[in-house]
Amino acid sequence: MKRPPIVEASAEMPTSTRRAVGKSAAHYTAARVGALPSVFDDPEAARTRAAEIKQGVLDHLPDLLEQLEAACIASGIRVHHAQDAAEARRLVIEICRAASPAGGVVAKAKSMATEEIGLNAALEEAGFEPVETDLGEFVVQIDHDHPSHIVAPIIHKTKEDVARSFAREGLGEYTEDPEALTKQARAHLRGKFRSAAIGVSGVNFAIAETGRLALVENEGNNRLSTTAPDVHIAVMGIEKILPTEEDLALFLPLLAASATGQSITTYVHFVSGPKRGDEPDGPREVHLVLLDNGRSKVLAGPYQRILLCIRCGACLNVCPVYRQVSGHAYGHVYPGPLGAVLVPAMEGVEQFGHLAKASSLCGACEEVCPVKIPIPEMLLRLRAESKGDSWAAFAAGATHPSLWRSGLRLLPMAPKVGPLKAWSEFREPPRREGREFRKWWHSRSPVTPARSVEREPSVEHAAPRESQQEGASDAEALWARFQAQLEKLQGRIASLKELERLAGPWWVDGDAAERCPWTSTTDDVWEANVGVSLAVCAIAETGSVVLESGPAKTRLGALAPPVHVILVPQAQIVATLAEGIARMSARTSVIATGPSRTADIGGHLIRGVHGPGEVIVVRI
Amino acid sequence: MLTCLCDAFAGEVGIAAVRVLEAAGCDVEFLDAQTCCGQPPFNSGDWDAARTVARRTAALFQGDVPVVAPSSSCTAMMREGYAMLLPGESTPSTFELVEFLVRELGVTAWPPSPGPAMERSIAFHRACHGRGLHLGDLHEQLLSTVPGLQMLPFAQVEQCCGFGGAFAATHGPISAGIGMEKLEHLLASGADTVVSGDMGCLLHLRGLIERHGLAMRTQHVAQILAEAVPQ
Ligand code: SF4
Numbered sequence: 001m002k003r004p005p006i007v008e009a010s011a012e013m014p015t016s017t018r019r020a021v022g023k024s025a026a027h028y029t030a031a032r033v034g035a036l037p038s039v040f041d042d043p044e045a046a047r048t049r050a051a052e053i054k055q056g057v058l059d060h061l062p063d064l065l066e067q068l069e070a071a072c073i074a075s076g077i078r079v080h081h082a083q084d085a086a087e088a089r090r091l092v093i094e095i096c097r098a099a100s101p102a103g104g105v106v107a108k109a110k111s112m113a114t115e116e117i118g119l120n121a122a123l124e125e126a127g128f129e130p131v132e133t134d135l136g137e138f139v140v141q142i143d144h145d146h147p148s149h150i151v152a153p154i155i156h157k158t159k160e161d162v163a164r165s166f167a168r169e170g171l172g173e174y175t176e177d178p179e180a181l182t183k184q185a186r187a188h189l190r191g192k193f194r195s196a197a198i199g200v201s202g203v204n205f206a207i208a209e210t211g212r213l214a215l216v217e218n219e220g221n222n223r224l225s226t227t228a229p230d231v232h233i234a235v236m237g238i239e240k241i242l243p244t245e246e247d248l249a250l251f252l253p254l255l256a257a258s259a260t261g262q263s264i265t266t267y268v269h270f271v272s273g274p275k276r277g278d279e280p281d282g283p284r285e286v287h288l289v290l291l292d293n294g295r296s297k298v299l300a301g302p303y304q305r306i307l308l309c310i311r312c313g314a315c316l317n318v319c320p321v322y323r324q325v326s327g328h329a330y331g332h333v334y335p336g337p338l339g340a341v342l343v344p345a346m347e348g349v350e351q352f353g354h355l356a357k358a359s360s361l362c363g364a365c366e367e368v369c370p371v372k373i374p375i376p377e378m379l380l381r382l383r384a385e386s387k388g389d390s391w392a393a394f395a396a397g398a399t400h401p402s403l404w405r406s407g408l409r410l411l412p413m414a415p416k417v418g419p420l421k422a423w424s425e426f427r428e429p430p431r432r433e434g435r436e437f438r439k440w441w442h443s444r445s446p447v448t449p450a451r452s453v454e455r456e457p458s459v460e461h462a463a464p465r466e467s468q469q470e471g472a473s474d475a476e477a478l479w480a481r482f483q484a485q486l487e488k489l490q491g492r493i494a495s496l497k498e499l500e501r502l503a504g505p506w507w508v509d510g511d512a513a514e515r516c517p518w519t520s521t522t523d524d525v526w527e528a529n530v531g532v533s534l535a536v537c538a539i540a541e542t543g544s545v546v547l548e549s550g551p552a553k554t555r556l557g558a559l560a561p562p563v564h565v566i567l568v569p570q571a572q573i574v575a576t577l578a579e580g581i582a583r584m585s586a587r588t589s590v591i592a593t594g595p596s597r598t599a600d601i602g603g604h605l606i607r608g609v610h611g612p613g614e615v616i617v618v619r620i
Numbered sequence: 621m622l623t624c625l626c627d628a629f630a631g632e633v634g635i636a637a638v639r640v641l642e643a644a645g646c647d648v649e650f651l652d653a654q655t656c657c658g659q660p661p662f663n664s665g666d667w668d669a670a671r672t673v674a675r676r677t678a679a680l681f682q683g684d685v686p687v688v689a690p691s692s693s694c695t696a697m698m699r700e701g702y703a704m705l706l707p708g709e710s711t712p713s714t715f716e717l718v719e720f721l722v723r724e725l726g727v728t729a730w731p732p733s734p735g736p737a738m739e740r741s742i743a744f745h746r747a748c749h750g751r752g753l754h755l756g757d758l759h760e761q762l763l764s765t766v767p768g769l770q771m772l773p774f775a776q777v778e779q780c781c782g783f784g785g786a787f788a789a790t791h792g793p794i795s796a797g798i799g800m801e802k803l804e805h806l807l808a809s810g811a812d813t814v815v816s817g818d819m820g821c822l823l824h825l826r827g828l829i830e831r832h833g834l835a836m837r838t839q840h841v842a843q844i845l846a847e848a849v850p851q
């Protein structure tokens with residue numbers, strides 16, 4: 001029997017890879033299960049609400065796209081439309097050529113949309129040097145590999161694999177220590193950030209109302225790629241819109257919890273256009289490429305709801321098939337249950353319909369999906385759409401009871417033919433055990449005609465819990481909560497006095513400098529050991545701070561130095577993420593939560609990968 | 621409704637299901653003309669063939685007598701599958717065995733009249749189609765009331781066993797790989813028997829157990845419940 005492509009593709013997979021994927025996937029699944037109830041009073045209600053909001057987006061997509069485009073233009077973001085991958089590549093390359101005619105480094109933040117359009121190869125061909133700056137994507141790139149997971153690109157690699165790759169590329173002394181390896185990557189990529197003329201990113205959520213692009217990440221490479229270079233190009237699938245900024249208070253924690261079990265990612269970067277005249281740093285041009293590439297077709301068809309997807313990867317992690325075969329076996333950048341629907345829906349069932357068959361239909365994907373996409377139902381519809389074997393003979397048998405009965409009686413005796421043959425390749429064939437039901441039934445004394453059974457009312461499923469009212473509104477209680485959250489992430493609160501012990505040189509933002517005296521400052525933010533910024537406010541529920549751009553406020557000061565000191569005025573503390581989002585001004589801002597982090601290498605949590613490894617908050 | 625797999629291989633499970641329903645006070649009827657719910661062609665993508673079978677089965681079971689199957693998979697087919705396949709048509713009210721006992725009959729403890737303690741320790745595998753039926757831990761809850769029955773915990777309970785109907789044949793190595801991982805966790809629980817509510821899972825796991833010479837038995841939940849009923 002000819003094996004399905006996914007079986008073929010996974011046949012040569014080493015056991016160590018399968019183990020690595022299974023271990024990480026199980027870890028993320030458990031983290032998600034643990035995080036959701038701690039982030040939401042009622043996770044079910046949160047998922048339902050998220051699905052409704054995204055469905056509303058799909059229902060009004062043309063209008064929202066228009067609104068988004070107008071808002072972007074108003075804030076200085078240049079908007080481009082790409083019908084397909086080729087047009088998107090051409091647009092990006094045109095922008096790059098205009099910005100940097102001589103070629104050079106293009107710093108790339110992790111983005112599935114740019115994977116989808118094959119941007120790296122095109123950039124290379126056009127004479128640029130695309131550099132993946134996410135740790136996992138960087139490993140993928142130097143190994144000439146492909147990501148095998150949409151959130152954790154090197155889920156299929158062990159730390160020993162990474163160690164060999166780094167040594168081969170001359171990044172430093174051979175080591176299998178994830179922390180040392182992370183440092184090597186950090187040092188190597190620093191130079192790339194500084195020399196890149198262009199940064200390319202994806203977009204997690206674009207807000208139609210304000211034209212703001214929300215980018216989420218943990219490492220800090222995304223912010224560096226979109227802050228240090230002169231030009232920022234964001235590539236985004238047209239469905240990744242949310243109507244209002246308020247919606248982010250739901251979607252940011254839902255995405256983070258579903259993806260990695262966090263309550264919010266370390267950084268949520270809010271891009272509101274290019275650097276303004278009074279701002280000291282940031283890109284002078286921001287471009288948004290709106291990518292269709294088959295999405296309009298999917299929107300108009302029976303698989304529309306796959307476009308609700310927020311790319312959290314939870315369905316991959318929980319999927320037993322994905323855990324066995326890893327991402328590459330799917331033969332497309334979107335693997336797992338998400339890919340098994342999206343890819344045939346986008347690219348046609350002729351070529352990719354087979355993916356819908358690579359499922360035991362266990363339903364775990366639908367159960368974990370934060371936007372409740374009915375993936376199994378869509379897999380069934382895809383199977384019905386692709387031409388498969390005819391079951392007419394089976395139907396004929398099943399509509400003739402006597403034929404059926406003799407067929408079933410013969411079945412256990414025929415393990416050498418039909419489906420039982422394929423079955424028996426990996427398992428012992430099933431045997432009949434004990435009595436035959438029908439014989440037993442007929443040997444019983446004649447039964448009384450059926451009477452209907454009195455029905456009890458069926459048990460109602462638990463109604464959504466009322467969300468808890470924010471009890472403590474007084475600032476001290478909020479600060480205590482903030483501190484607890486921050487410390488969980490290994491950040492800390494300190495007094496100004498304690499900071500004197502930190503080794504300089506210091507980079508101090510203008511508005512922070514007014515607050516207190518500093519010594520041994522530097523003019524080169526990349527050389528500083530400590531960066532000091534003044535925050536808009538702190539958010540108690542997540543342990544986050546809100547930082548914005550503005551006169552005398554640098555973006556890089558919060559990113560480049562290994563230690564970041566954040567001054568927060570005593571009274572500027574809010575309880576919830578929603579309140580924090582509401583406090584942001586219209587300028588490019590960031591919600592930063594704890595130190596920069598990664599778990600890309602063998603699942604080990606390392607702090608300070610690209611952004612600061614130490615985060616100190618001072619109440620002033 | 622007897623499932624095809626019970627019909628062909630595991631008559632004892634059907635017998636046990638009848639005994640359990642009778643112990644709960646039901647009069648049980650079996651229609652000799654029953655065949656299949658139509659799930660195999662439905663899952664394989666031949667909806668015309670599936671519709672033919674489904675229409676016949678729906679007609680056969682029409683009326684207000686509830687239909688009970690010792691399988692969440694066949695139940696899900698007759699509930700959710702028929703809704704997709706035969707939209708707008710009337711379909712029988714079908715329940716999975718334990719779902720029927722607990723949610724329809726209001727059974728909260730098993731057996732209904734006290735019997736001797738069982739002294740067994742098992743690992744319970746949740747069949748995946750219970751998800752669509754929102755069964756949650758209904759089986760475990762009922763089993764936990766059986767005197768002397770110990771349910772041993774194991775890792776990654778939410779994971780499928782890898783059966784998946786035709787998938788087990790078409791994607792053999794993947795299906796078997798998933799099953800072996802499941803068995804690894806089940807064996808680590810220390811239980812000597814894996815119990816589940818679906819014959820598909822059990823036949824698949826048993827096939828793997830026998831091929832690899834593992835020390836584990838398989839039993840359907842109906843058999844455990846029947847065993848607990850005093851003779
Ligand atoms: S389909 Fe759902 S679970 Fe899967 S990646 Fe998308 S949002 Fe996450």
